Amino acid sequence: MNSLLEALAQADQKVKSEKAEKLRLANQLATTALKLPPEERQPLLEQLGALLSADELTEKFTRLLSQNKIPLTNVASFQQLLVQATRRRQLFNFQPEWKLNNKRYAYKFIDDLGVKRPETYAFNKPLADIAIKKSTVLKPENGSSGNGVFIFDEEGGAFEVRSGEALSTTKEAIQKAQQLMSSGVIKKDSWLLEEFIGDFEQGKPLPPVDLKFYCFFGEVGFVLEVERANETRYCEWLPDGRLATTGRYPGKTFIGNGFSNEQLETAKRISKAIPTPFMRIDFIKSKNGFSFGEFTPRPGQFSSFNETFDRYLGECYLSAEARIIKSNLERAQEN
Secondary structure, eight states: OHHHHHHHHHHHHHHHHHHHHHHHHHHHHHHHHHTSOHHHHHHHHHHHHHHOOGGGOOHHHHHHHHHTTOOOTTSOOHHHHHHHHHHHHHHHSOOHHHHTTSHHHHHHHHHHHTOOOOOEEEEEEOGGGOOOOTTEEEEETTOOTTTTOEEEOTTSOEEETTTTEEESSHHHHHHHHHHHHHTTSSOSOOEEEEEOOSEEETTEEEOOEEEEEEEOSSOEEEEEEEEOSSSOEEEEEOTTSOBOOOSOOTTOBOOOOOOOHHHHHHHHHHHHTSOSSOEEEEEEEOSSOEEEEEEESSOTTTTOSOHHHHHHHHHHHHHHHHHHHHHHHHHHHHO
16 A cells, blocks of 8 residues: 555656746746747747646746737636535535535426426335336436446336346345445445336337536536437537537447437426536437436546546536626625
8 A cells, every 4th residue: 555655746846847847948938938029929829828838837937928919728627626616615615516416406496397207106215115116217326337226127127227127126236235334335325216208119128328418507518319219328519500620429329319409408497496617417319208317517437538538527516607697796796
C-alpha cells in the first residue's frame, strides 16, 4: 500500500515538473506575442490558448487572452464540473438535484408538472413486504445503473435489467434481489413496485428503450438511447437529431430511433423547473408509450467522454449556470 502511494506521489511530482516547464515556455510565447503586430499576434495567441488547460491559465494568461478576445474554449470540462458539484454538495450538504434522486420526491415533482409516469403499487417497502404482481417492475428506491431492477412478465417469470438475464420464476428474481443487498450492491432494503411501461410478446416482456436526456436548465445538450432487448447497445444523439461522437461504448453502438420534438420539449420543460445547471432526465419508451423514469444528477461514466465532447458538455453546463444567475437576479429585481 505504501509503495503504491509513494509511486503515485512521484508520478504527481513528475507531472508538476512537466507543467512548470510548459508554463515557462508559455510565458516565453506570450512575451513574443506582445511584440508582434495584431495580425500576427492573434493566431499565435489562439494556438497558445488552445494548449493551456484551465489550471494553467494564470491571471496573466487569462487577462492577455481576454483582452485579445481569444475564446477560452478549452476551459470548460463536464467531468471537472461534476466533480466540483460533488464537492459543493459536501460543503453545503444540499443540492436540489440530489433530493430528486430519491424516487419518492421525484414522482411527486413529476406529478406536479403533469408528466406521465408509471403507476406505483408499493413504495418504500422492505423486499419481504412486497407482493409481486404480473406486468410490473421492482426497483430499489435509491438504486442506480439498473442494479436491482426486475421486470415481471405475464407468465410468472422475470427479466433482470442489469444483466439481461431471463428468470423462470418470481422467486428467482427475489433471491437475486436479496443477494444484491447481501453483497452491498443495493445498500438499503427499501423498494418500490410499479407499472411496467413496455410491450409483451407471447407473454414475455420486451424491454423498453431508455432515452436519457442530458439537460442544462431548460436546454438539452445530449441524448443517450439505450436498448436492452438482446444485449445492451447504445446510440448517442445531439439535440438536433444528428448522431453524436463521444468516444464511448466502442463495439456496443447501434442506430436507434431517436426521439420526437415533443419528447425533447418535455425534457426541457422538466429541466427548466429544476434550478440547477445539470440533471439527466431518464424516460422509458415503448411502442405505444413515453413515460418518466428517474432523475440522475451524476451519471455513470461521466468521465469517459472524449476531450471534445467533454468540453462541449462543459460549455452547456457553464451556459446553464449563467442563465440561472441571470434568472435569480431578474427575480430579485422584480421583488
